[in-house]
Structure formats: C-alpha cells, structure tokens
Amino acid sequence: MRAANTNTAIATKTPTRLLEYVTVVVAGQIFGLPIHRVHDVFVVSEMTTVPLCPPEISGLLNLRGRVVTAVSLRRRLGLTDASNGERRMAVGLENCGEAHGLLVDEVGEVLELDHAAMQPNPVHLDPRWVGLSQGVHQLKDRLLIILDVDAVLAFETEREVA
C-alpha cells in the first residue's frame, strides 16, 4: 500500500502520468482497479450468506481472521450471477475503514497506463455502468473500463437517495 502510494507520487511528477491498474474480468469485460486501492487478491473458499442483506452483498468471508464483506461486481453492474461453480476470485478493497472483497470472475495482470490517454465514458453506456466508471482506456485488443472503487462500494447511499 505504501509502495503504491510512493509510486503514484512519483508518477505525478513526470509529464506523462502513468497509473497502475489491477485488471479483473467480469462477464467477459475487462475492468481496471487503481492499484493503490487494492489490498490483496484472494480465492474465495467459504462464504456465509447474510439473510435480508442488500442483493449486492454476496456474504461474509473470513480473510485471515478478519471478517470481510463480499460484494458482487456482477450484481453491482446489473448482471446475473455466474452460473459455473468455479473457484471465485476476490479483490480486497478498503472503504471507510471497512474491508470489502469484490467478487470477480478472473483477476488478470497489472497494467501501467497513461492517465491522459483515458477517454470519457461513451454517452450511451448503461447509466448503471457510467456511475461506476471513471473512463475507458483503449487497449490493443479490447477496451478497459476504469472502475471508481468508492462508487462501486457506495451502493447503500445510492439506494437511500433513490
């Protein structure tokens, strides 16, 4: 975490602002998460479901003695749950002092991208996605959506407003 911070600090000094992203895949779409927000990546073994909880929350996980709230990125994006019972991956994120695990289909490599090259969201993108996305990077073979971590984890407030 500290290393990542110094990293960004250096990056801001250089004219081309290089930012590192952890890439994850959900339903075939690739997303980028700012690396300094990512604590760890882990395999989800056992999960406790919480009755009556918001649908975005898949349950609670025991991550090395810490209770972590598992948030489904699929459900956050309005997608259906993955049907295959493969091993589930989660990205550990921190928000407001609480630990969250963002459930994704796959975790990919770390990419270093120029912040200036980021494009705004296409206007006709699903509003649900727009709310979670900071912008789009054009990779060689596909498009990378940069996720706004705070927005992804802010569904409770969203519903209260609505």
Place this chain on the structure above:
Amino acid sequence: MDDLLREFLTETGEHLETVDVELVRFERDPNNQAILGNIFRLVHTIKGTCGFLGLPRLEALAHAAETLMGKFRDGMPVTTPAVSLILVTLDRVKDILAELERTATEPQGSDEDLIDALDGMSSAVFTMPTETDLAVTSHQALDRPLKPGEVSLDELERAFQEASGPETIGNLTYQVLERALKPGEVSLDELERAFRETAGPATHAPAQELSLALTTKNVTAEATEVPESGDQPASKAQTIRVSVETLEHLMTMVSELVLTRNQLLEIARRNSDDLGYKVPLQRLSQVTAELQEGVMKTRMQPIGNAWQKLPRVIRDLSTELSKKIDLVLQGADTELDRQVLEVIKDPLTHMVRNSADHGIETPRERKASGKPEKGTIRLNAYHEGGSITIEITDDGKGLSFDAIRRKAVERNVATESEVERMSDAQVAKFIFHPGFSTAQAITSVSGRGVGMDVVKTNIELIGGTVDIRSETGKGTTFTIKIPLTLAIVAALIVASKDQRFAIPQIAVQELVRVMPGSEQAVERIDGTPVLRLRDRLLPIVPLSKVMGLADAREANEGFVVVTQVGQQRFGILVDGVFQTEEIVVKPMSSKMRHIQLFSGNTILGDGAVVLIIDPNGLARMVGSGAEDDQFLGAASLEQPDAVQDETLSLLVFRGGAESLKAVPLSLVTRVEEIDASTIEWSGDHPLVQYRGCLMPIVASDDKLMIKQSGMQSLVVFSSNETTLGLAVAEIIDIVEDRLDVELVAERSDLVGTAVIRGRATEVINVAHYLPLIAEAWAPSGARNGTIAQSLLLVDSSMFFRDMLSPVLKALGYRVHTASSAQEALQIIASGTQIDMMVTDLVLSDHSGLQLVAALRADPDHRGMPVIALSVGRDAHQIALAHKLQISEVVAKHDRRGLLSALAEVSEFSDKAA
C-alpha cells in the same frame, strides 16, 4: 500539552468528582469533621497545584471556595445556599479545566462574580460573633502554637483555623496565612497586596495582626509537612496509569488470540491422532484463558464510577424541585467493563433524573398519600450469571397508565382499542417510544420527550435490556440487564437450514425439543405457531422464516430456544443446536447495519463466519409485523389483568377445521340443534324458521360448512329483536374457568386466545357476527323513531366492556366506555351527552356507589338514570343503591336482566323527555 499538566488534569478531575460527592454527604451531615477535612484537603491540593502550575483563575476560585469551607470548620452553619455556591464554583472550575484540556492554556475570563459571592458569604457570618467571642478564640489560638510538637494534624489544622479567629475582622488575612504555606513563592508584590487588603477592614490593630500572622506561619509550615507524608496511601504507589488505547489494543490482541486458540482446538478435535502437540495445546488454551481474564480485569471498573455524579445530581434536583430525596446506592463496587460503563453512564443519570423528577412526589403529596416525606431512589447493582443487573427503584407515584394510554392514542402509537386491551405492563413499555413524555409540565429537568427511547437504544446497543415495572402510587422499578463485557460473549450456536447462527447466551432461557406428535409440539392458530410451555402459550418464531430461508409452514420439528427480551418471551424455532462458544463480537459492516436481526458477526473455531442474532432486533422485527399483538399478548402472560382473576362461564364449541372456540355463556341466548334440511337459503344467506321468526345463520368461521343434511348445532344470540344463529360443528361443554385471554389475534372475529381447561381455545367476538347479519338483513336493532340514546358503560374489566358494548350498540345505544370512576367523571365533565349510565359497583379506583354519589352531587347530572351491576346480591348494597336513586341493581352476568332494566329506563326517560 506537557505531561505535568495532563497529570494535573486527570488528578484534579478525580479530586473534583470526590469533592462533589463528599460535599453532598457533608451537607446532610454537617457535624462530620472527617468529611469536611477530606474536602478541605482536596480543594487545598487543587489550589496548591494550580498555584504551582501558574493557573491564576483556578487558584483564585479554589482559594475562595476553600476560605468558605474554612468557615464551616470554624463552626459556621452549613447552609444549602452555601453548599450550592461551592458546587457552582466547582462547576466553574470544571469548565475551566475542560478548556484547559482542549487548549492547554487557562481561558480568559473573570470569576469575580463567584469569588465575590463566596467572599461575601464567608465574611457575612463573621459579622455575627461578638467581641467577647473573638477574645476567647484569640486566646485559644495563641495557646496552641506554643506546643506544636505534640498536637495531631487535625488539631493542628483546627488550631490553625482558630488562630485566624481574631483576625476575622478582615477575612483577607487568610490569604496571608495561606501564602505562608509556600513561602518560597510569595512575591513582594503579593505580600504588599495582602498588606494593603488587610489594612482596610482590620483597622483595629494592624500591628498585632501582622505579628500574629507571622507566628502562625511557623506552625502551619510544620503542619503541612504532616499531610505530605501521611496523605498518600501506600496502595497508590502500586498503581500506574495506562492509557486506554494501550488497554484496548491489548484487548483486541487477546481477542484474536482467543480466536486462534479456538481454531487450534477445533483442528485438534478433528485429528484424532496425537502428534505430541495436544498437551502443549491444552496448556496454551489454559494460559490464553487466564490471559483473557487478566486483560478483562484491567478493563473492569466498579460501577460506582458511573454513579459518582448522582448524589450531586439528586441534591441539585431536590433543591430545584423542592423535593426531599434520599439516594441509596448499593453494590457500587460491582465491576464491569470500562466500555460498558461509558455507555450506561448517561442513561443511568438520565433515569435517576427521571425518577427524581417524575417519580418522587413533592413532600406535601407524599404526606397526603401516607408516605414518608422523603422519597427514596435506590440503585442496586449486582452480578447475575454472565451479566450485570442494575435496578433503579423509586417509591414515588408510579406511572399513570391512563395518561400513557391516552398519550399512545394521541401519538398514534396504538389505536384506542389496542390500548384498551393492553395490560399495564404492556402500556408501561410505551414510555420507551420516541417522543413520549407524560410529564404534565416541561421542567428544566425532563419532560421534553427525549430520553427514555434514547436510554433504551443505548442499552440495547450493547446487548442489554431494560425493563420497567410500576405500580401506581407505589413506585417504579427499572431493571437494566447488561453484559459484563462487549468484546467476548458466550453464545449458543444454532442451525437453521444449512446455516449457522449465534444467539447470545444472555437472552436464552431454555431449550425445548419439539416434534410433531410428541408431548412438546408446535401448534398453530390460524397458521401462527405457538408452543404450550408449562400451561403458557409461547409465540414461536421460526428462524428460517424470519431469515427468509424457507417457508414457515413446514417448520414443526427442531428446537425452540426460549428467549426473554425485557418482558417479552418468545421461542425461536431452529433446526439444530450445537455447542455454546465464547465468541468475539465483530461489528456488522455499515452496509448491513440496518438489518435489525443481527448485532454483529464472529469467526467460529472452525473458521466459519457466523452471524450473531440480536434478540432485541428479532423481537422488534417480528413485533412490528402482523404478529405484533402476539408478542404483546405474551407479555401479558407475566402480568395478568384484573379481569383475568374472575372465573367466567364459557360455552366451548368446535368450529371449522377442528378449531376450539369459546364464548362467554352470559352472551348466549340458547343452544339449539336443528335438522339441517329445515335450513332455507335466500341467495347466499342461510336462514331458519325459529320461534315464528326467520333467523339468519352465520358460520362460526370460513372453514365451517353449514350442513345440508343431518343435525346442525347452533348457538343462538339475540339482541333486541334480532336473533342470530351461529353455526358450529359441535357443542362441547360449558366450562367455569378463569379467562386468560392471552393471544390477541389479528382477527376481528376473535377477542383472543385463551388456555381453557389446558387447551388453546379461541374466544369469539360476538360483535363481529352481529354486523354480519346487519349487513345482510335490514337493521332492526335501532329503536324506531327515536334518536339513539347515549349510554356510559363503566367497568374495570376490559373484557366485560368489550363484550357488552357491541350488544348495547346493537340495541341502538351510542356507547361510551370508561374503565374507572375517575374516567367516567371525566367523560361526563367533558360535556359529552350521556343519557344513562351502566356501572359496575366494584371499580378499580372507587366503588361504583361513590361514582354515583359524585354524580348525584353534580346539579347537571343528578337526574341521570343509573343501572348498577353487581356480582353478589348484598342487601346493604341494594339499600345504598336505592338511596342513590339507582334504577336497578342487576347481577353482573345476567344479560337478560340488564336488557330489561335498560328497556325500562329508556322508556321512562323517553316519557320524561
């Protein structure tokens, strides 16, 4: 902030707390020199330290207060205003200290007002002693210093005080003497000021005074040596101050250690082969347990710490409210977790305030009701199981249940009929609703309607419960039950479907295995599960249903966890029960904190995350739904209504789907069995020729089919010209039993459910069926041509009122009801048009005869016809009734007699009109 200052703040804070308490004690016991000495010493220490640290404001205040206290020691009478003034001064000192803590500098400002008042009070008294008195004291003073070596500290101090006697002409000489205590500090400036100040008033003999000041200087210098060594008890040296954060961190680490230990033990349990680690593991387990206990102990504090402020609070309140209140504190050394202590501190203070303000009456009121003038508020704390119970009892006027009932209706918390049906214990709970205050007037103390709900929330937040018991005129008791610690709790692990949950042990009373067909089986009333537990009906909440895990209808087998939350008792139906485990409570994520059902989560020994069920939340959640009344009903089990003491003749019959039903026999006109073939159908409405009239037939419930052939049993009700046949499956018996209506179902056709002869039976509401025929058939109940007369029904029994009013309504009266003589008089006084009154002769507050007497005394209503209901026929009573022009005395359950009496009275009043 430097360490010295921080140390000073902590220490002074503690001293001030003690001074507060001691002063209140001293006020009551002014002759106790030991207390005064203690206070004096503490204030003196504060003053000294302030001077040392260069805090002139504090020093001046402390000095002025000390001077006044010095006068107390000299024999000045201890008056309430004087003590109040000192207390106010201490408050100012606290304010300054708070500011000091924030900014590390003494705030600007003037304390002239207080200092002047204090000085004024100290000098005021000293105009009183006569010249001769002064002469005597001066003698003594001069005597003592001659042999300083042999006098005790106490005497020395007194001597010191007395020595100042002759200089009382100008109390400022004290300043001179006090300065002498720290000779190194006294600047020329101050000395000069001292001289200047003393010069004014002490014009008599300035020179003599000065020399006296100098002589005493030596004495006092020696005197101060003594306290320095004797002041600090030996035990103080053995304690150190540790920051709370350090302790908290230690606690967290131990919690984690406990978890890890549990995990290791779980692994050891699964692997049967011993690889030589089991013995060390056992040792580790033991050490961990001891460590846990030790760390817990460091966090433990006597509950008395939370009570420190109370004597002062009560003292101030009793002055403000002109009440006499005794505060009794018991079990102050009961220890509980620091964190818990913090949480309950304010609620406790609030509740004690409440008791003093609302509970305790004024001395006059108390005297009038035959109580000692001085009210008592008693706090009692003790350990009980894994929790601490704190009781706050006052012997005041108790709750006004009627006022609460009215308020509940006003505030739309409950409907009028709901409120009427509730027992006092249930009604009492309303005071925990937000914005509920029944104080007649808003005082500065309370009555603003914020409070009790906050108290409840705070206590529930830490897994505690608060309960109230109150008896009008006798007092109120609040019982708070809180866990010893928040960090680690014992919990019962249960399973519902394939998921495990933890239920805090504190709420669990017992476990009952239930199985269909066995002795303990879940029964259903209209699909709502209940369990008969030792002749009580226990509402059952299937956990899988509230969790939304499965349909509740199938849940019949498993374990019932009998849970008590406050006075609510209910059973949680689970599929399986595992072990009891010590769990470390981890808070719920903020995203799920709104789920009332859970108070947190934890990691079990096997590493699984498990949710902790909050019994309070569960009770609330289920209580807010359709099953609300059931829970209230369950509460009434504990405190039977007055109604329920009387036995009643009940007709028990079977309705549709084998359900057992009952109706009070007094309401039944006849029981008939008719040939089903004689039933005629007019459209959907079945009717039968009965005694020359057509009588409509109504099925007792939806599930009952009216027979087409064979014999059909009917229960016939009649009111005026309308008769109704209630079709039932089978008449079973007439039973004489106490009627405990326990479960109030959410159905208009039932009054509730009762255990009659050991079986759950539905008590039907006749009022429900009468409109049914009124709908289908032209109304014939209202008396033709006349305006409906209004009738006031007074009876303490809610059940009786409920049963009789529909009958009276059906007869065409506009019915008002009152539960007490007082309420009846209020209704009459409110200007409501009342044409006649039907009253029980035995009412809860006054006798019915008194009510009638009061009515006859009122010129506006002396002519109102009254029918009295009585249980027994007492010749004396009847004679009295005639004297009061009561039209008729009818036996209470003689419905027919009442009807004919009413008819007579109405006819008479019609003619009169």
